Amino acid sequence: MQTKGWFPRRAVGRLNARVLALRSSPRWGRWASRYLTVVTYTGRRSGRTFSTPVVYRRTADVVRIRVRFPDSKTWWRNFLGTGGPISLHLDDADRSGHAVGHRDEHGRVTVTVRLDD
Template sequence: MLKAIRVFNPLVAAILRSRAHRLVSGALLLLTVTGRRSGRRFTFPVMYARDGADILVFVGMHAQKQWWRNLRGGADVVARVRGDEQIWHAELLEGDREALAGPLAAYLRRFPKAEGTVGDDVVMVRLSCGQ
């Protein structure tokens, strides 16, 4: 699986940066997160759903990933959404399914098949522009 991601992510990122972004940018955005301690920038594609003016990202298999931990307490990130790159404020949403029922429902309306990947503990990111 990890090998596939190492091939898939750069390929999708290249498409999202190109004029051909329309092929995938309705469901995927390119997110750049800065490491709190290292200061390194990490860029990768993630699936997203709109929630009004905000964007919701569900962090699937969050226990196996590290990037979202850099967003605790809030952080500015760069997101390329539908070909436009801008700074967004990221708020980390952590809790059980009940505590995150609203944002999770908004995400699952867009991606109903993701229901099967949601466990008891949920990690999501809310991106807000202009804050």
């Protein structure tokens, strides 16, 4: 994960590791999994596969991810325009879908994922 903002890369790695630990915790994992997931995608330019934890909201087969501090993150830019393929870990299984990113007039970024059947 590359960061261009105020948060050093090492700190981001530690934070992501703690989020993933919370998600797999026997005590808190069930609760955390309702709000946290891991997205996996392939970078458009690099062709490398990346995974990152995100907060999400799901309604049926549509998942919405509000990107916090979007100017300091780059992952969501892979889904601008026509979007691209993405995988999310939901309900103890990996689900694939098509993600499209959108920045509104206030600078807020939302990535909308339509899950495959």
